[in-house]
Amino acid sequence: MIGTTVKGSTRLIYAGLGAMVVFTGGYVVVYLARWEWQRALMAGELLLISLVVLLAVAGAHRLARLEQRLSRLIENAQGRPAPPGVQGPHLSAVPSPRDAERPYAAGEEAAGTPSFRWLEPESGSYKVFIPVLLGAGIVVSGLAALVERVATALGGSSRRAAAEPGAAFGQVRAPASLTLPPGGVLAGAPDLSPPPGPDRRRQLKVAAGSLAVLAVAALVIVEMAEHTQDRPDSPVNAAASTLVIEASTHGPTGAATVDPLATRLWEYCRGSTRPYLDKGGLAPLGDRQYAIVVRPALGEHALRRLRGCLEDAVIDHGSFRVVSVQPEPTDD
Known part of the structure; x- marks a missing residue:
């Protein structure tokens, strides 16, 4: 109920300020057309004031929304119950400022649970993690060296076998399934051509709208110039x-x-x-x-x-x- 009342009052304020801007701007034009300079200046001052107030109200409303949103995010991240309609999965994943100041896994250390148990000193246990890791690295390095030697031995005859499908690679004959397809490696792949250009109809609509706006603006400028410019008059058929x-x-x-x-x-x-x-x-x-x-x-x-x-x-x-x-x- 309170939120609905606030929204209604905000809309009423915006409507009042918008009406003030429209009416003061209209009176500026009217007074200029009548050559009533003092009234035009007063209407222009009121127009300027209404625009400043409108911008100030919009900025204050925007800042209030940002502050309220930030406070809700912080409250939800700290475990406090968030207001209705704000809680969600995107808020529960936001870290709190306190968590950012603590070191990694500080919550687990405070609870008595170590971050990496294999680093904790324990009596009666054997530290086999590092030796096993080193041994696995040596084995993998040896396998990589063996694969490199085999590839080097078979690489000499690969150039000769490139022109003859099914030719021998050293002592091994390449199977027919490894031959290139008729259309090349990318045979049957989806079309990789660039996407089509922008929609012509949309561009025409935008261009037509821009021309219409320019035509209306030109018409308004010409009409205001006709009413406010100082132009010579033709002779009047009267003595006075x-x-x-x-x-x-x-x-x-x-x-x-x-x-x-x-x-x-x-x-x-x-x-x-x-x-x-x-x-x-x-x-x-x-x-x-x-x-x-x-x-x-x-x-x-x-x-x-x-x-x-x-x-x-x-x-x-x-x-x-x-x-x-x-x-x-x-x-x-």
Whole structure:
């Protein structure tokens, strides 16, 4: 029951961190597309924090699993009862650290049983092991010398008998069963040719998957570049552009009215477009709404930059929202 609860909590943590990574990454892209740089920076910081926390949780979980596994192995090797589901033949064969520090067969010596009994001094017994070993070695050496002499005597006629099956090897005639088969020594052996190459279908699948991933990545890069790059606009068929903005405040602003905040906002954001807006002005409309008239009319990219700056800036606890744009530029 406890293990199931731990697994469930771990999955819940991973799911929460994964959702945080996905949402913060998505908001980074959205804010970049809207040219809202302050919000994009904040979302990027949250994305970085969530990735660091996710890596830290995964590393801590991995280390905890390794430590638990090592402790189980040591406990089982020392003879302690291991937890259920861990004991097995592969664990019983693991030596304990204490056994590694002891000399060979130290357990038998501690129990009073000698490692090699024939080395222990015993009264009334004869030590015949070494003499028997030496004698056996002499006999084997003699047999090896005899075999060598016989092979040397028969080796002279082996070259003559190689071309004539059944010819005599010195005084011994080779039997017909020792002749080479028609196909050679490897006649009837299995095919030793190299194995076939890799599967072509699998290679094609891997190549197709890689191309699909590259195509999706290229499409994403092109789309992000289309929304975030600074590109020149085509001329707009209008004399001026009019943006209506609405102000909202949170807490004390330090000013009696929001008019100074709107003026500071206009002075701050008029340099966000390329080229800078040197012709235009701000006019109050009442009910915390202001009209910004810009000459010449703004194109798609210039309007996106100006709108992003107006909605992203926070001046003295005051924020602004673009209500309407006239004329609205169209994509050519």
